[in-house]
Amino acid sequence: MVIKEVSGGVCAPKGYKANGIHCGVRKNKLKKDFALIVSDVRAAAAGVYTSNLVKGAPVVVTKKNLSDGYAQAIICNSGNANTCNSDGIEIAEKMCAMVSECGDISAEDVIVGSTGVIGQKLSIEPMANGMRELWNGLGDHSDYAAQAIMTTDTVMKSVAVEFSLGKTICRIGAIAKGVGMVCPNMATNLIFLTSDVNISHEMLQSALSRDVKSSFNMISVDGDQSTNDTCCILANGLAGNERIENKGAYYNAFCKALNYCTVKLSKMIAKDGEGATKLIECEVSGAKSLKCARVVARTVIKSSLVKAAMFGADANWGRVLCAIGYAGEDVDIGKIDVDFSSVKGVLPVCRGGYGVDFSEEIAKQILLEDEIKISVNLNGGAYRACAWGCDLTYDYVKINGDYRT
């Protein structure tokens, strides 16, 4: 199966328009803060959400609106999470209603997102005033939408792919925002995917639910879990493929293309963690179960001490072993092998639970790269998993020490 990257983000699939503007939720006029994605026709829709008991009002409203399996538009602001506010639901519903007032779209077919500070009132006014401009500017503007959902992200996150289902060319596009509070389960705050594949909403939900377990749930920036995490996908069927209504070859092909997009976004999100200078990938193999592989990989990625060592390009593999030891999984420490690697080479650092001699000079060369892989072989089974994270830096502390002001 050939998966080809294409440009266009969420507008790459047939029948989608997007836009992003500055409406005034944020004070900084140079920063877009209001995004809209619209499908020409009503689309099958699916979502996965934060498991935090504190759920942002937009999450509650989106879940309700997606309960019938269909949606047509996505509206989102940055600068304020609309969470822990007594009027939060009302504001989120007003945002949906505003879309409905502009076009021939039911308010119940709108996905709503908000990201930013928690516990401060979100005023509807700047959005109400900007809504017409946002709507009228709809077009091939995936990047504007991607920019408008960014918070402390330093790079825009966008991907789109093309693949075939039989003789039909299909596409999936996506934008995301990540950074702080990125952690299992769910991962980043906001991920919006679009597709022109013709697929039932049940199969779409099944594909998305399965996918996040190996993509967004495997990334961690700081171990905190957001109240607003939302990953939604629209599939409007305009590609014209034979409708996917069961698991089978077409379903699998769709899942594969979806996973290409979500893993790519996961790495972009991890690498752009608040203050991060490096992408860290931890690949765990030889695990007794898939759960074991995933838990161990995530525990290594989440360790503050491992993250700080990676920042310092310090081959302190004892911290990797230590993290594996408190992961809570059944592993035999005496069988573990660990390697560090990057484009500069592979460095074996631990065999059978004990250290092996290595050159500190070569270790530095390998670890000074900006994409580092930690390979852990548990030598106890056939399962494997990857998790992605970043280093812990001065700037993480700086960014989060005074976020509100």
Add this chain to the structure above:
Amino acid sequence: MVIKEVSGGVCAPKGYKANGIHCGVRKNKLKKDFALIVSDVRAAAAGVYTSNLVKGAPVVVTKKNLSDGYAQAIICNSGNANTCNSDGIEIAEKMCAMVSECGDISAEDVIVGSTGVIGQKLSIEPMANGMRELWNGLGDHSDYAAQAIMTTDTVMKSVAVEFSLGKTICRIGAIAKGVGMVCPNMATNLIFLTSDVNISHEMLQSALSRDVKSSFNMISVDGDQSTNDTCCILANGLAGNERIENKGAYYNAFCKALNYCTVKLSKMIAKDGEGATKLIECEVSGAKSLKCARVVARTVIKSSLVKAAMFGADANWGRVLCAIGYAGEDVDIGKIDVDFSSVKGVLPVCRGGYGVDFSEEIAKQILLEDEIKISVNLNGGAYRACAWGCDLTYDYVKINGDYRT
């Protein structure tokens, strides 16, 4: 019951001598690295240890030596954790044998500790060469021992108390090292307690096992859990009280005095977390169960985002609510009240899960203090718990970015 603080650390109770020297495990000659505590007579002994699957060789040897409930000496080096080394057990046993060779003490009655870098060979040579000096210098030198077990600790941690069991005056003394990798379960790397109380080793173990759940298991610096965490207590009976062999008034009094020491050390350890500028206490009340109270308190204390906000003196209470939401406990978010406080006053920030207006100026005044309390009332039950931690600072990253070199 009156608990009075006294000086003397581990030498405050009757029949204990201590010493600490530089023997050469560390290169820096100004830093002591080798500690010894000896009781005049064989003592009841108890211990709690790391639950990390990767256990330092000293932990393995200490557990074995304490399996009969008695010990007489504690030997410990800093600068190297003697963990993940193929000859680790052999080295730890040699350390015990060296004590036995100096005095009339069985090698099986020696508690052994090591703290420092993981996965580098620990040479017995400098310790063998320094052993005679260490032994000959034994005296009222608790502080020397406390200094010799420090790693990146910036302050020495020591406490001692006096209390009465009936008409008998008794004492408990303790030294500790903390900083990085301080997290539930177990908390700090090394805590050594001494007492002259006459108590059976079964009751001593019972008291210690119960105690750590509300003291050392309730502190977190960075969420990582060390491979070498050890908390041991000796009780040599020289106070001459009626022997404690059952739960009852004297047992309870002993537990209370013990808890005074362990909570005091817990706060010292939390406040001296790597790079920390503040002690953060989270008190959770109104919980459905003790477990719920403890888990919620620890989750708040462990949140990197809460910790970074405290560093920035930023009253970002949404992050506290967010952490409660992912703690995995059954709480009603709509009932939660949160206050921030310090010696400068109390600031209500959240009532019933929603934000309340407050003055940012007053918030800054309160949060700029170096001891901050986060009070969470879940309003859902009668249980409460406290956890202690510290803020997340630039220096944490600096210290841990290149620890080995």
